[in-house]
Structure formats: C-alpha cells, structure tokens
Amino acid sequence: MKSNIKAFIFDLDGVIVDTATYHYRSWQHLCKSFGFEFSEADNEQLKGASRMHSLEIILELAGETRSEEEKIRMCAEKNTWYLESIKEITNQDTLPGVQAFIKLAREANYLIALGSASKNAIAIINQLGLTSFFDVMVDGNMVTKGKPDPEGFLLAAQKLCVKPNHCLVFEDAAKGIQAAQKAGMYTVGIGDPRHLGAADMVIETLLNQTPKGILEHI
Numbered sequence: 219m220k221s222n223i224k225a226f227i228f229d230l231d232g233v234i235v236d237t238a239t240y241h242y243r244s245w246q247h248l249c250k251s252f253g254f255e256f257s258e259a260d261n262e263q264l265k266g267a268s269r270m271h272s273l274e275i276i277l278e279l280a281g282e283t284r285s286e287e288e289k290i291r292m293c294a295e296k297n298t299w300y301l302e303s304i305k306e307i308t309n310q311d312t313l314p315g316v317q318a319f320i321k322l323a324r325e326a327n328y329l330i331a332l333g334s335a336s337k338n339a340i341a342i343i344n345q346l347g348l349t350s351f352f353d354v355m356v357d358g359n360m361v362t363k364g365k366p367d368p369e370g371f372l373l374a375a376q377k378l379c380v381k382p383n384h385c386l387v388f389e390d391a392a393k394g395i396q397a398a399q400k401a402g403m404y405t406v407g408i409g410d411p412r413h414l415g416a417a418d419m420v421i422e423t424l425l426n427q428t429p430k431g432i433l434e435h436i
C-alpha cells in the first residue's frame with residue numbers, strides 16, 4: 219500500500235473522456251488531403267504528444283516535409299475539425315467509472331489535478347461540467363514541452379504543493395507513462411497492457427475501481 223500518495227493526476231484524452239478517438243479521426247481527415255493512410259497502430263504514437271509534435275510524427279511516417287508556415291496551417295485545420303467533432307460531447311460521455319472514482323478520491327481527501335497536453339483541455343473539462351472535480355488544471359498552453367517530457371506533471375505537482383513522489387498519474391498513453399516516470403511519479407495505465415506495460419499497474423477501465431484498491435496494487 220502506497221500510503222505516501224497525496225495527489226492523483228489525471229490525463230484527459232482517453233482517461234476522462236474518449237476524445238482520443240476524435241483526435242484520431244481528425245488527423246485521418248487531414249492525412250487524406252495528402253493521400254496518407256493513417257492507421258490506428260500509427261495513432262498510438264500520437265497519444266500524449268502535443269498537436270505540432272503529432273503532425274511532425276505523421277509527416278515523418280508519411281515521408282512528407284512541409285514548411286513551418288504550412289505546418290501551422292495544418293495544425294489549425296486539424297483543430298477546427300476536432301472542435302467541430304467534439305462540440306456535442308456532454309457529461310454523459312465520460313469514460314466508465316471515472317466520475318465515481320474521482321468523487322471517492324475527493325471524499326478520501328486526495329488532491330486532484332488535470333495533467334493534459336491538450337490546449338483544449340480546460341474548455342473540454344468545462345463542457346463536461348467537471349471543473350469542480352479539480353484542485354488544479356494543467357493544459358497544453360501552460361507548458362513548452364509535451365509528453366514524454368515531465369514538464370506538465372511537475373507543474374501540476376508544484377501547483378498542488380506536493381512532491382512528485384507523492385503523486386499517482388492516470389494515463390492511457392505510453393508517452394504519458396514515460397513523462398510521469400521521468401517526473402518521479404507513480405503510474406496507472408488505463409487501457410492495453412501491450413502499450414502501457416511500463417506503468418506500475420495497468421487496468422482496463424476505472425469502472426468499479428477505488429482509490430484504496432488501486433493504492434494496494436502499486
């Protein structure tokens with residue numbers, strides 16, 4: 219039992235809400251414009267990466283190069299499609315068990331932070347009506363380096379006034395697990411153990427999980 223854990227830090231896309239699918243479809247849409255078949259396996263590499271880093275990974279996979287100006291335009295275009303695709307999401311679209319889990323964690327006096335690489339994260343949390351769940355929110359506008367860099371998670375810990383080794387991070391991305399480990403934090407991977415095997419513990423979903431149960435296993 220990790221009794222020194224004081225704070226839980228949650229990634230957004232693929233952990234709180236299934237926006238990872240919408241990111242994927244929006245990139246697919248963009249890839250069609252230059253004839254690249256962007257697969258789900260390729261998409262795994264993008265999870266947790268910033269918008270620009272994601273585009274750079276795609277261009278490399280496609281064997282394409284673009285000017286800085288063009289890359290900025292492509293990122294803006296992808297984001298327009300993405301925002302259009304998520305405009306109807308509501309509180310009903312959160313992933314199984316996540317709201318109940320955060321409520322239990324708050325009742326047990328754990329501090330709760332958002333640690334997302336997305337520049338849209340805070341607006342999405344507002345749209346889901348979950349702002350009051352979080353003591354602190356860190357999004358992609360507050361950092362200069364995306365995951366796997368630990369900057370975002372370290373900033374969340376600093377804002378919560380807790381040491382990194384007192385934090386437990388919930389992530390669906392291999393890059394996110396790496397970022398948390400570089401920050402010196404404990405990790406729970408949510409999703410496929412084939413991608414998240416480096417985490418201290420991997421679960422399929424947060425459904426029926428409790429903070430006590432998780433802390434007994436890491």
Ligand code: BG6
Pocket residue numbers: 230231238241264265266267268269272297334335336337338339358391
């Ligand atoms: C991360 C996602 O949370 O945010 C990535 O896993 C995404 O897929 C990144 O590229 C940046 O998101 P946004 O909303 O700033 O384009």
Ligand code: MG
Pocket residue numbers: 229230231232233238265266389390391394
């Ligand atoms: Mg994610």
